[in-house]
Amino acid sequence: MFDRRLIENFDWGFLIIILLICFSGLAILYSAVTAGYDGTGIHYLFKKQGIWMGTGFGIMMASLVIDLRNFDKLNLLLYSTCVGLLISTYLFGDLGGGSRRWLVIGFLRVQPSELMKIALIISLAAMYSGSVSQEGLGFRNLIKPAILCLIPFVLIVNQPDLGTGLLLLLIAGTITLFVKVEKKVILTLAGIGISIIPLVWVLGLKEYQKMRIMTFLDPGRDPLGAGYHIIQSKIAIGSGMLTGKGFLQGTQNALSFLPEQHTDFILSVLAEEWGLAGCGVLLLLYFILLFWGLNIAYNCRNMFGSILAFGVTAMIFWQIFINIGMVMGLMPVVGVPLPLVSYGGSSVVTNMVGFGILLNISMRNFTKT
Amino acid sequence: MSGVKKNPDREWIKQRLIGASLCILIVFAMLFLRLMYLQLIKGEEYRRLSETNCVRLKSIKSSRGLIYDRNKKLLVENRPSFDLKIVLEDAHPMEETITRVANLIGVPCKDLFENISKAGKAAFYKPVTLKRDISRDQLAIVEAHKFDLPGIHIDIEPTRNYIHEKTAAHLLGYLGQINREELESGRYPHVRSGDSIGRYGIEKSFEPYLQGERGGRQVEVDVNGRVIKVLKTVEPVSGNDLYLTLDFELQQTAEKLLVGLWGAVVAIDPSNGDVLAMASTPSFDQNDFIGGISRKKWKVLMDNPGRPMTNKAIQAEYPPASTYKIVTTLAALEEKVIDRHSSSFCPGYYKFGNRRYQCWKKSGHGELNVVDALAQSCDVFYYQAGEKTGVDPLAQYARGCGLGRRTGIKLDHERPGLIPTAAWKKKRFKEAWQAGETLSIAIGQGFDLVTPLQMASFIAAVGNNGTLFRPRIVKSIEDSKGNVVKSIEPEITGGLPVSKENLGLVQKGLLKVVQGKRGTAKGIRIKGIDIAGKTGTAQVFSRKAGEKFDNKKLGKTLQDHAWFVCYAPAEAPVIAISVIIEHGEHGSSTAAPIAGALIKKYLEKSEPEHQNLKAGNS
Numbered sequence: 001m002f003d004r005r006l007i008e009n010f011d012w013g014f015l016i017i018i019l020l021i022c023f024s025g026l027a028i029l030y031s032a033v034t035a036g037y038d039g040t041g042i043h044y045l046f047k048k049q050g051i052w053m054g055t056g057f058g059i060m061m062a063s064l065v066i067d068l069r070n071f072d073k074l075n076l077l078l079y080s081t082c083v084g085l086l087i088s089t090y091l092f093g094d095l096g097g098g099s100r101r102w103l104v105i106g107f108l109r110v111q112p113s114e115l116m117k118i119a120l121i122i123s124l125a126a127m128y129s130g131s132v133s134q135e136g137l138g139f140r141n142l143i144k145p146a147i148l149c150l151i152p153f154v155l156i157v158n159q160p161d162l163g164t165g166l167l168l169l170l171i172a173g174t175i176t177l178f179v180k181v182e183k184k185v186i187l188t189l190a191g192i193g194i195s196i197i198p199l200v201w202v203l204g205l206k207e208y209q210k211m212r213i214m215t216f217l218d219p220g221r222d223p224l225g226a227g228y229h230i231i232q233s234k235i236a237i238g239s240g241m242l243t244g245k246g247f248l249q250g251t252q253n254a255l256s257f258l259p260e261q262h263t264d265f266i267l268s269v270l271a272e273e274w275g276l277a278g279c280g281v282l283l284l285l286y287f288i289l290l291f292w293g294l295n296i297a298y299n300c301r302n303m304f305g306s307i308l309a310f311g312v313t314a315m316i317f318w319q320i321f322i323n324i325g326m327v328m329g330l331m332p333v334v335g336v337p338l339p340l341v342s343y344g345g346s347s348v349v350t351n352m353v354g355f356g357i358l359l360n361i362s363m364r365n366f367t368k369t
Numbered sequence: 370m371s372g373v374k375k376n377p378d379r380e381w382i383k384q385r386l387i388g389a390s391l392c393i394l395i396v397f398a399m400l401f402l403r404l405m406y407l408q409l410i411k412g413e414e415y416r417r418l419s420e421t422n423c424v425r426l427k428s429i430k431s432s433r434g435l436i437y438d439r440n441k442k443l444l445v446e447n448r449p450s451f452d453l454k455i456v457l458e459d460a461h462p463m464e465e466t467i468t469r470v471a472n473l474i475g476v477p478c479k480d481l482f483e484n485i486s487k488a489g490k491a492a493f494y495k496p497v498t499l500k501r502d503i504s505r506d507q508l509a510i511v512e513a514h515k516f517d518l519p520g521i522h523i524d525i526e527p528t529r530n531y532i533h534e535k536t537a538a539h540l541l542g543y544l545g546q547i548n549r550e551e552l553e554s555g556r557y558p559h560v561r562s563g564d565s566i567g568r569y570g571i572e573k574s575f576e577p578y579l580q581g582e583r584g585g586r587q588v589e590v591d592v593n594g595r596v597i598k599v600l601k602t603v604e605p606v607s608g609n610d611l612y613l614t615l616d617f618e619l620q621q622t623a624e625k626l627l628v629g630l631w632g633a634v635v636a637i638d639p640s641n642g643d644v645l646a647m648a649s650t651p652s653f654d655q656n657d658f659i660g661g662i663s664r665k666k667w668k669v670l671m672d673n674p675g676r677p678m679t680n681k682a683i684q685a686e687y688p689p690a691s692t693y694k695i696v697t698t699l700a701a702l703e704e705k706v707i708d709r710h711s712s713s714f715c716p717g718y719y720k721f722g723n724r725r726y727q728c729w730k731k732s733g734h735g736e737l738n739v740v741d742a743l744a745q746s747c748d749v750f751y752y753q754a755g756e757k758t759g760v761d762p763l764a765q766y767a768r769g770c771g772l773g774r775r776t777g778i779k780l781d782h783e784r785p786g787l788i789p790t791a792a793w794k795k796k797r798f799k800e801a802w803q804a805g806e807t808l809s810i811a812i813g814q815g816f817d818l819v820t821p822l823q824m825a826s827f828i829a830a831v832g833n834n835g836t837l838f839r840p841r842i843v844k845s846i847e848d849s850k851g852n853v854v855k856s857i858e859p860e861i862t863g864g865l866p867v868s869k870e871n872l873g874l875v876q877k878g879l880l881k882v883v884q885g886k887r888g889t890a891k892g893i894r895i896k897g898i899d900i901a902g903k904t905g906t907a908q909v910f911s912r913k914a915g916e917k918f919d920n921k922k923l924g925k926t927l928q929d930h931a932w933f934v935c936y937a938p939a940e941a942p943v944i945a946i947s948v949i950i951e952h953g954e955h956g957s958s959t960a961a962p963i964a965g966a967l968i969k970k971y972l973e974k975s976e977p978e979h980q981n982l983k984a985g986n987s
Contacts, residue, residue, distance in 0.1 A: 227601070239420075241413075272419075286397075294393075325400065328403050330400075
């Protein structure tokens with residue numbers, strides 16, 4: 001009943017990488033939440049994050065028991081459940097910070113938009129695995145996936161949570177390009193995009209909407225809001241120099257100059273306290289993690305598994321890229337957390353589930369279908 | 370489709386993954402290079418910036434919109450206020466610095482420390498206001514010693530200034546500091562803790578227009594917290610200016626006439642509902658409220674039995690008394706209970722059931738028709754007319770005249786007044802309506818309650834041949850560059866429920882009140898101007914109808930309220946006025962002369978125009 005080869009094939013290396021990132025993340029978070037905190041005992045945000053990581057880890061390990069290939073058939077059910085959750089968030093969601101992102105179920109506060117990412121990746125993988133060809137996907141193959149993406153995208157952007165919405169599109173776009181799209185389709189879509197955007201800009205948008213987009217693309221235009229955060233974040237990062245000010249020694253962090261220092265801007269805490277050396281190590285860990293993911297996709301012998309592994313890797317990649325880029329002033333300020341480091345339960349659990357999928361695929365490589 | 374792949378062949382997936390790997394490599398290289406740039410190349414600079422925490426955000430308060438009267442005379446402006454502030458982080462040693470500054474400006478240091486503890490812990494890096502609005506002398510001393518006062522700086526912020534203190538105080542309103550609940554409600558996105566928002570009057574109702582948008586500066590400061598470099602600036606957006614319908618001179622005149630009295634005056638332009646004057650006494654000084662009113666001053670206001678904080682024009686409800694006879698006349702004529710020819714005999718009382726309802730003129734008016742009954746305000750005539758019309762039809766007409774409901778003026782706390790019906794009494798007191806009560810209602814006593822604004826709006830409609838307007842206080846809203854943001858047009862809310870012919874009879878009666886030989890307000894006649902109006906004397910001391918009493922023996926607060934409502938010139942009115950004087954005893958002796966003086970003032974000013982009109986007509 002239980003295949004011994006599953007344990008023999010278990011990907012210990014990948015697990016170690018994940019754990020290393022988790023522990024670094026907790027250490028950085030500890031510094032971020034205890035700075036200027038005079039209370040005794042461990043800060044409750046730190047405790048909560050620890051609990052979430054444990055929970056995520058448990059879910060990850062538990063999910064290994066399921067043979068993922070079954071998800072090929074279950075994907076629609078999963079997808080519609082997540083869309084249902086998004087709709088109920090829209091209807092009964094908890095209002096926080098001006099947007100409706102959380103759904104309260106009993107004592108749990110979940111962010112369905114996070115789970116949606118996984119559901120969408122699985123659904124797209126299932127859909128594309130039947131239509132991969134040497135020439136690439138044509139227009140007709142793209143209609144269904146496009147609808148699949150747009151429904152959750154509209155619901156999430158409506159919350160409003162532009163960051164997660166765009167992330168969803170980026171992940172879906174990456175997967176689609178990975179599966180390969182016909183050249184003429186890419187050219188046509190690009191052509192339409194290039195011709196429509198200026199038209200919309202000139203005719204379709206009001207002045208304040210343009211301002212908002214410009215500020216989004218260039219936070220420097222908002223020196224009192226996002227621009228100020230970016231400046232403070234850059235000062236924090238830069239002041240870390242080569243080796244940093246030392247653990248718990250960050251001053252920008254301690255003075256609460258940083259906004260959201262424990263969530264989206266947590267990298268600046270690391271950079272300030274551990275310098276370029278610390279950031280380099282974290283980047284290296286992420287780099288190994290991503291390549292490991294791609295390797296799992298390469299070694300998988302069925303199309304669904306390959307695309308799925310690639311999709312999860314893409315999801316991690318975009319989060320890292322957008323978050324670090326934003327904190328360093330290279331990207332618009334959008335609320336995308338740094339995987340396993342930023343505070344936030346839904347994000348931790350989602351990423352853990354993603355890693356569970358990768359582990360799952362990797363340990364079942366031996367079985368051909 | 371040709372060549373669908375069920376399983377990935379090595380070559381295909383290799384080719385796809387190489388592209389992906391390249392992307393990751395490039396992105397990570399880019400991120401790392403950026404880190405190197407920030408931490409190594411710019412590292413020194415950022416380290417320096419971080420050590421003094423010297424990049425700060427300084428907020429720039431927006432300038433609140435100005436308020437002008439109808440002739441573009443400035444009523445409310447902003448003046449610079451010098452606020453003494455401290456950034457605790459920069460003030461070393463803190464206590465010594467604060468004590469020193471307190472001694473310099475001659476303020477007990479206890480007060481300053483109190484302000485700091487009020488600001489709480491979170492304010493360590495943000496400027497805390499030590500003292501608002503210091504004098505120029507104090508400013509000079511602080512500036513002279515600024516190098517001995519680390520962390521202390523002066524902010525110049527616009528502060529509200531009510532140029533003519535106490536004038537139109539209730540209408541213009543005042544400001545007050547925003548409280549935590551309001552801040553958290555999200556209704557004031559541009560307001561910060563410590564800022565003021567409109568709390569009363571126009572300042573409150575037009576808050577969103579007046580507010581403006583806060584700006585700010587990113588600045589670099591030195592160790593003592595002094596700005597050495599402005600990095601970026603976002604200019605504040607000034608609030609929009611309001612142009613009122615108010616005629617400031619008329620307002621001042623009205624308030625002068627009310628000095629020493631408790632009461633209210635409302636003047637309206639009958640052609641569009643513009644509020645020309647709205648005065649309520651006793652009044653208060655709005656400037657006292659800036660930066661928080663002192664407890665002592667507040668207590669004085671609260672303890673004043675004349676209720677200075679109430680805008681009596683819209684918030685106080687009075688029995689309309691004889692001014693209500695206009696409504697009774699309209700209703701009785703329309704219900705055909707009486708007509709232009711019917712007359713009745715007043716012996717000085719009216720016997721109803723086993724009671725005698727007294728007329729104010731004990732000797733009786735004799736034989737009167739409807740016009741003379743109105744002119745001489747004969748109670749007996751209206752007892753009969755009211756009895757025949759009935760309480761519910763009376764109420765229906767009263768509501769049609771705009772009574773018993775809010776006029777919809779853009780001010781908070783407007784009261785609706787009360788026009789009773791039989792059903793209302795049943796619901797309120799669980800008692801049936803008594804026929805005798807209809808008699809009281811018919812002469813505006815009993816349950817009837819109206820506000821001075823309702824009466825002004827109603828009498829204006831009588832004067833303009835039947836159109837009820839929503840009283841307008843703001844004509845247009847303009848941004849600081851003079852572009853019209855919103856222009857508020859006159860708004861018709863209804864028409865008097867009366868035929869032209871019957872309204873003509875009422876107008877004739879009202880004209881006779883002033884111009885007639887036996888009119889109750891003949892004392893206010895002005896040469897060359899025909900005034901039409903109605904007096905009223907509202908009983909404060911509730912007593913049974915017909916009971917004998919002597920006003921003089923009652924204390925001041927039990928004496929009757931005096932009413933006068935009117936419009937002028939009668940043939941083509943340009944102004945309609947309602948006056949109430951609390952405990953003024955008789956409408957004819959206290960309230961009517963005030964209206965007369967206002968009409969004189971207003972028509973004299975627009976005399977050329979008015980005479981041209983007359984010349985054109987003849």
